[in-house]
Amino acid sequence: MKKVGKITPLSQYITDKMRARRLELGISAKELSEQISLFGGESVVGNIESVSTSLKYTTSTLRKAVEALDWTLKDVLPNELLDDDTLQDKTCIPILKGMSIKAALNSLLEQGFFDEPHDIKAVTAYYNTFFKPEDQKVDSDFSAQLEDLYNEGKLTKIPADRPKGETRLKFVRKGDSDIKS
Template sequence: MGKEIKITPTDQYIIDKVRMLRLEKEVSQKKLSEIISPSGDNSAVGKIESVSTTHKYTDHQLNLIANYFGCTVYDFYPANILNDTAQVKTRVTIPKGLGPTGIINALLEEGKFFSVPRTIRETTDYCNAYYSESRPVTDYTAILERAVEKGGLKKVELESGNVQYQQV
């Protein structure tokens, strides 16, 4: 494993907030990169979200993102001042606070969970485990069907009548 990259807690917070919003709104890294990168670098967001680079969002990029999502740049900053001590840059597969759509998008982006066929029950149980007691149990059927329509998942109907979903 390579050298650990360190960034400030505020930069980490901003990266996580933008990622959460991006996942909830079903915007890919590539699409958001096209919005923030005047040079046409369609991997800008991937570099920022990667734990192996020191890349972070600039104020200009945050303003472009805020305009795109219809919010303000202040929505990306923490409510309280964070410690200035550098920390190891992280990327959690499913950040706390994501809703059902964001969780499915995070799993699709990571590419591991749906690499094997999963039933609705397996997916629902796995995803609802992230909520614990913070929100009601969610049925993921409609979200999975949207992912099929968008081409991220394929739906396999089994002889038993059950359905499985697998990443394309």
């Protein structure tokens, strides 16, 4: 059984907010780490986001990361006090509530979802497993963002097996994409 790190609800909240912002901007954990670390190439952010460690953003690291992501500390901190300050299991939910479709797709890239080909219907169906029916999306909500990831060279398109005359494409990670950290 994999070891799961323990952190406070505030640390989890900050980690989730920073991850969502990083993904929204299309920045890999490695790229952000290189910007904020004294020792270039060290995956500080990847280790903070990993559920198998209890690492969290230090005040210094958080300030540097916030600046690198063109944010302020006010953007990261919660508007209301969180329930308590007891330790909890660290989590890394692939798609967080409030995450844009772009950030969600970048998260799925990092999590390995696109290591196997998926058509837009499969992407939509998987995305919707994280939400209540009233918050779910339709296929057309993903078209432009998937096309953007294709144009950025992060995904490639392959033909899907369909009945004659019907065309559908599947999206799969492009071999040289570095969004995965």
